[in-house]
Amino acid sequence: MSGFAVILVHSTGHAVQAERVLKRAGLTVKLIPTPRHLSSDCGSAVRIATTDRDRGADVLSKAGIAIDRIEALDD
Amino acid sequence: MIYLDNAATSWPKPDIVHETMSRYMREIGASPGRSGHRLANEAERIRLDAREAIAELVGLSDPMRVIFTLNATEALNLVMQGLLQPGAHAITTGMEHNSVMRPLRALEQRGVSISVAPCSRDGTLDPQTIDEAIRPQTRLIVVNHASNVCGTVLPIREIGAVARRHDIPFLVDAAQTAGCWPIDINDDNIDLLAFTGHKGLLGPTGTGGLAINDDFNIDMLRPLVFGGTGSRSEHEHQPDFLPDKYESGTPNIVGLAGLVAGLRYVLDRGLERIRVHEQKLTRRLIDGLYAISGVCVFGTRDPHRQTAAVSFMIDGQSASRIAHDLDERFEIMCRPGLHCAPQAHRTLGTLPNGTVRFAPGLFTTEAEIDKAVAAVAQLAEGTIE
Numbered sequence: 001m002s003g004f005a006v007i008l009v010h011s012t013g014h015a016v017q018a019e020r021v022l023k024r025a026g027l028t029v030k031l032i033p034t035p036r037h038l039s040s041d042c043g044s045a046v047r048i049a050t051t052d053r054d055r056g057a058d059v060l061s062k063a064g065i066a067i068d069r070i071e072a073l074d075d
Numbered sequence: 076m077i078y079l080d081n082a083a084t085s086w087p088k089p090d091i092v093h094e095t096m097s098r099y100m101r102e103i104g105a106s107p108g109r110s111g112h113r114l115a116n117e118a119e120r121i122r123l124d125a126r127e128a129i130a131e132l133v134g135l136s137d138p139m140r141v142i143f144t145l146n147a148t149e150a151l152n153l154v155m156q157g158l159l160q161p162g163a164h165a166i167t168t169g170m171e172h173n174s175v176m177r178p179l180r181a182l183e184q185r186g187v188s189i190s191v192a193p194c195s196r197d198g199t200l201d202p203q204t205i206d207e208a209i210r211p212q213t214r215l216i217v218v219n220h221a222s223n224v225c226g227t228v229l230p231i232r233e234i235g236a237v238a239r240r241h242d243i244p245f246l247v248d249a250a251q252t253a254g255c256w257p258i259d260i261n262d263d264n265i266d267l268l269a270f271t272g273h274k275g276l277l278g279p280t281g282t283g284g285l286a287i288n289d290d291f292n293i294d295m296l297r298p299l300v301f302g303g304t305g306s307r308s309e310h311e312h313q314p315d316f317l318p319d320k321y322e323s324g325t326p327n328i329v330g331l332a333g334l335v336a337g338l339r340y341v342l343d344r345g346l347e348r349i350r351v352h353e354q355k356l357t358r359r360l361i362d363g364l365y366a367i368s369g370v371c372v373f374g375t376r377d378p379h380r381q382t383a384a385v386s387f388m389i390d391g392q393s394a395s396r397i398a399h400d401l402d403e404r405f406e407i408m409c410r411p412g413l414h415c416a417p418q419a420h421r422t423l424g425t426l427p428n429g430t431v432r433f434a435p436g437l438f439t440t441e442a443e444i445d446k447a448v449a450a451v452a453q454l455a456e457g458t459i460e
């Protein structure tokens with residue numbers, strides 16, 4: 001395991017919004033291409049440390065950003 | 076040269092507006108939402124900046140409920156055409172622009188019925204007239220916040236309260252007020268707020284949009300345009316979530332970059348400061364014009380009840396002739412005629428000849444107002460001779 005999780009949201013627009021909201025909350029995140037095995041979407045997803053996964057989900061939920069899925073990210 | 080056509084579009088724009096647009100064209104250039112590379116993400120950040128700035132301006136908590144369109148007209152069409160089915164009834168006012176009247180008249184031919192609530196000769200409206208026009212089939216109340224002809228501000232908070240009481244969606248056209256008059260989507264009881272980016276918000280033409288309040292159910296609002304959004308690409312059906320449901324096709328990111336810069340300029344300067352400046356200019360303009368013999372000034376003539384759009388006429392002259400003379404002889408730019416608002420001119424009693432409109436803006440000076448007034452005085456004297 002890589003120690004990262006990937007947060008999938010509705011669109012690249014929401015991924016950029018999620019990135020901003022999470023960074024404002026002091027979390028370290030990175031936009032990555034949506035892994036093809038998780039979604040056929042051609043846009044971006046948010047990579048977050050596994051240890052921040054629950055807090056990140058909480059921050060997004062409070063900001064009203066709908067999460068499609070959160071998955072562990074393979075190496 | 077004196078530019079008094081800010082109600083059509085504001086000019087000049089702050090330098091930061093062109094600089095930001097130029098920077099986008101030179102250094103970013105990409106389309107948002109379509110790819111995941113750094114430039115596409117940077118473009119998406121600009122679009123998010125724009126959504127956040129609009130949300131901040133109107134008191135909306137969720138920036139994804141800000142939809143961008145070509146202009147306020149498209150946003151108004153999106154709501155009216157997306158909401159009103161045959162058999163439905165809509166209420167508007169006697170002070171509307173054709174951006175509201177023409178879509179409504181087109182819908183009328185498809186079986187939608189329309190009521191136009193009458194306004195007074197100065198363009199003001201008693202909210203009670205809206206209440207009286209409500210029927211069981213009423214599905215929309217749509218009003219402009221301020222008249223583009225004479226600046227009269229309508230009591231949107233009170234009209235919104237009527238709409239809330241009857242559970243009817245309330246659409247406000249803020250083309251003339253966003254950026255120079257306070258708007259709070261919640262306090263003013265607004266469900267849907269159409270805005271333009273190129274007037275009071277100091278952005279470029281080709282920018283506008285719709286702010287959708289949190290509790291408005293988008294299931295009842297059909298998109299005006301369908302197409303690619305960059306999301307849910309495997310589906311041939313339009314996404315049902317915001318903002319993608321109403322934003323198809325490559326957006327005007329260079330425009331939005333300029334809009335962010337203009338809007339930040341407005342927010343940094345402060346709406347109240349802008350309003351005080353414009354009220355001072357409006358007072359000076361109205362008083363100056365009103366004192367000229369043979370000149371009639373329309374509307375409330377009260378800067379606390381109107382925006383900086385001042386309509387006037389010189390007895391015995393045509394509006395287009397006055398505007399032409401102002402341009403040719405005094406290098407003053409203004410707009411004559413009916414201002415795409417025959418309904419408002421009917422209310423003001425200025426059909427079919429129309430009026431001349433002076434619309435100062437954020438960068439207009441008192442000295443320019445004085446020169447414009449002096450020019451009108453000279454033209455009015457010409458009539459008397």
